Amino acid sequence: MKAIITDQLLKEAPKDDGYGSNSTKNDFVANGQIMVTITLAEYRSLVKGNSDAQVSDAKSKQYHAEQERDGLKKQVADLQKQLEELKGLIQSKFSQDTEDKNDGINTAD
Numbered sequence: 001m002k003a004i005i006t007d008q009l010l011k012e013a014p015k016d017d018g019y020g021s022n023s024t025k026n027d028f029v030a031n032g033q034i035m036v037t038i039t040l041a042e043y044r045s046l047v048k049g050n051s052d053a054q055v056s057d058a059k060s061k062q063y064h065a066e067q068e069r070d071g072l073k074k075q076v077a078d079l080q081k082q083l084e085e086l087k088g089l090i091q092s093k094f095s096q097d098t099e100d101k102n103d104g105i106n107t108a109d
Contacts, residue, residue, distance in 0.1 A: 038046075
């Protein structure tokens with residue numbers, strides 16, 4: 001299969017060196033191939049379109065990541081607040097138990 005394709009490509013060897021604006025060195029057609037010529041402006045437009053799509057996709061991912069980060073920050077703040085409330089409850093309960101024990105000792109005297 002490879003030899004057949006090579007034979008098709010080399011059937012007509014290009015007569016120029018491949019340099020210059022009218023070079024036909026790489027102009028060939030094999031079965032199942034199409035050659036398309038585009039202008040530099042069209043090429044730049046294609047490249048810019050691809051880069052714009054990539055930038056847009058990256059910005060979208062960044063936006064979603066920032067939203068997730070903000071949600072997690074809020075969740076952390078809520079959990080820290082609950083933790084402080086629980087610490088306060090434990091300290092007040094501990095101080096009440098200590099006072100109750102101290103009151104029991106003082107009344108026994």
